[in-house]
Amino acid sequence: MRASRFFVSTLKEAPSDAEIISHKLMMRAGMIKRLGSGIYTYMPMGLRVIRKVEAIVREEMNRAGAVELLMPVVQPAELWQETGRWDKMGPELMRVKDRHGRDYAIQPTSEEVVTDVARSEIRSYRQLPVNFYHIQTKFRDERRPRFGLMRGREFTMKDAYSFDRDVEGMQKSYRIMYDAYTRIFNRFGLQFRAVAADNGAIGGSGSHEFHVIADTGEDALVYCPTSDYAANIEAAEALAPAGERAAAAEPLTKTATPNKTRCEDVAEFLNLPLARTVKSIVLTVDAAEEGGEKTLWLLLLRGDHELNEVKVAKIPGLAEFRFAGASEIVEWFGSEPGYLGPIGTRKPVNIVADRAVANMSDFICGANEEGFHYTGANWGRDIPQPIVHDIRNVVEGDPSPDGKGVLAIQRGIEVGHVFQLGTRYSKDMNATFLDVDGKPALMQMGCYGIGITRILGAAIEQNFDERGIIWPASIAPFQVVLCPMGYDRSETVRNETERLYAALQSAGIDVILDDRGERPGAMFADWELIGVPHRVVIGDRGLKEGMLEYQGRRDAAATGVPVEQMADFIRDKLAA
Structure with missing residues (x-):
């Protein structure tokens, strides 16, 4: 990609309504544009990140045996009424009427629709297990949308739903998805923690949340540094104090x-x-x-x-x-x-x-x-x-419920959630199959969500500095930027830039060449703000000595690399 043919639109200052760092930096980097309260247009630079997040999610979901379909954004009210959620969801559920006065929901999630698919398509235990997933637009009418993509009203989510013939099968499907999520977040290059959580309004028996670790996170994560125990603070058990209660020693x-x-x-x-x-x-x-x-x-x-x-x-x-x-x-x-x-x-x-x-x-x-x-x-x-x-929040230093140490607390941003639903929805919607004995049985369900667009905000909250965003290479809008000094004035610079550009492209590296003719300071500032993780500077002075300049987004200074070695050098950096 050449910058002159792309759309680079950066701002020196963030809009006044941008509150947290990810919101400010995404607006300044030209990744999103506000259309209305909690509703954003994903600009070309931001959409490239979203597509890379989606690609990793798809690869790992397919690897785990899930099957992709696509369910509609607009869903008939009758399905939501079957499960009782038409009334229970409250004002967050956006409701609309068609020209005939029939009620519909703008979906915030798709348990009802996918259960309707299963009950109409799955007849026998031989068709189980199955896991359907899609990546689709969601809408939740938040009372107070804020923080850009972190708490918007319209967003993109990957939601998956497993169907099994028994509890043991559901738990196996749940484990497969838990492991897939671990691979996904590792591939994103983010520091994260999976914690036991409360199921909340979605129902079911057990769940885990996946949180990106960030000091600005809204959620408190409880963990034991000396064991594997981890839970959301809502679900973390506060043990009773050790020992017997002391006898009364004072008068009332x-x-x-x-x-x-x-x-x-x-x-x-x-x-x-x-x-x-x-x-x-x-x-x-x-x-x-x-x-x-x-x-x-x-x-x-x-x-x-x-x-x-x-x-x-x-x-x-x-x-x-x-x-x-x-x-x-x-x-x-x-x-x-x-x-x-x-x-x-x-x-x-x-x-x-x-x-x-x-x-x-x-x-x-x-x-x-x-x-x-x-x-x-x-x-x-x-x-x-x-x-x-037990009715209190745990505090740091409380004994761990697993008896293996004391608790610590850190902040996190929830970006994924996996649930064991059991028969919460299949019972309400009579989603049955014929089991081995020829008798109808309720399907055991699990559901699994990842906030695709929320990942962007969470990744930035974890990875930024005073100059801008620092994307992990796996989800950066571009992996490498080439910054030629005097591209339009020096044939030597232009030829070497084009040679390296072609070599990186042929190696499958996502590279952008900044051929806009910007001054070096402005050019560097743009790409540091946007957060491209690897930068190569090509200039006449360095070429006379047979050298190019490489600088990683986190590096304090540039490193000289011989011209003929730069392509391999970049490949090694990305492989690492």
Whole structure:
């Protein structure tokens, strides 16, 4: 490719609405152009990266035995109604009507459509297992689109769906996809981590997320440096403290704490450790039927811990919880928030204590009276034994659930997710086959997604410097850029540039020749911003000595390479 025949459009400054580094750099490098909120045109430079990401994904999916098809973006509402997701998905599901008033969804994912394909095409166990995949446009009507391609509304995703005759087969298909994803992210050249995760709204039994490691990542990844344990913070188990709860040693005392509504303030006021305090979080579960009574729940956490809402939703009776309103809190507790606790509530509440709180003695909690807290509170003596669950986020230094060390936390960007769905969709849609015994059985499903366009943003968040993007060679828009000095003025420079250009092309190397006639500083700045990983400079001065200049995108200085050796030198760099 010659730059004069391509479309290179760089900016010195990022638009004011670009928030994170990947958004800023993609806009400046001319890779995307904003069309509307969360909707972007993929410009030629960015599209080249997308196509390379897609090619790697396709190769590894095909290698793993998956079969490509293409499902529509617009899907009939009836399929989504069969699984109940037409109502459950909420406003993120974009809904449209055709000219006849029939409802359709602009797909955010394709479980329903692929299950419809399977139930109509698969009759016998002899046709299983099968794994269908496609790479297709998706749309999710995000409430607050932001961060460019990291959280847009329209995006490209690879989603795959496996169908098996039994659980053992599903688990085998899941392992095949897990291994394929590991190969994919290794080929991308990205530092990543696979972590156990919660299935969320998609349903099913088990899942893993694949995260690109980046300090700017939205997700907290929990892992044990001395073992293989890794999980999303939503799924990481916080073990109960070791040892028995200490016996009560202090009397229960109502203590004045004027204007101290936060655990941190109370601990400082009483000159006690924050870990001696207990914070109260009130939840409401509305009546299932009209005319029924709602219930309130009091969740108790140690003052230095944070609530894990995913864990809370799995507690029996709390699947449909919401945070209680101020008027509800006053009605049930007789106090404004900030002074709440489990002792002396105005109306009965269900009390759930985190494992750490259940192991505490002589702790501090709200007295349900403005300006007062209890000190010396103890289970059994002052408060009935609570329901105990793991309801908190783990913190660094917690014991690893596998018993092989302590936990550490790093940030990551989710770019892939694999799920064991089981019969979540096949049951709702009656996707059956005739098994070995001649009887109908439900297909066991798995599903597997990779955010194709999200990969671009994640890769940049992990690979950039003050000059711009640093693409891994496997997904860079071009692997090598040739920067001739005076291409239009020096026949010697032009001839050597054309010779090297032809040699690299014949070797199958994706090379671009910058023949635009730009000044060296502007030329170098463009390609450093765009992030091409390898640069060769051809100039009269070097040619007189039989040398060319090579510089890798991460290199601090250029390296001289003999003219006749440069093509092999580049091949070796790319092979490494």
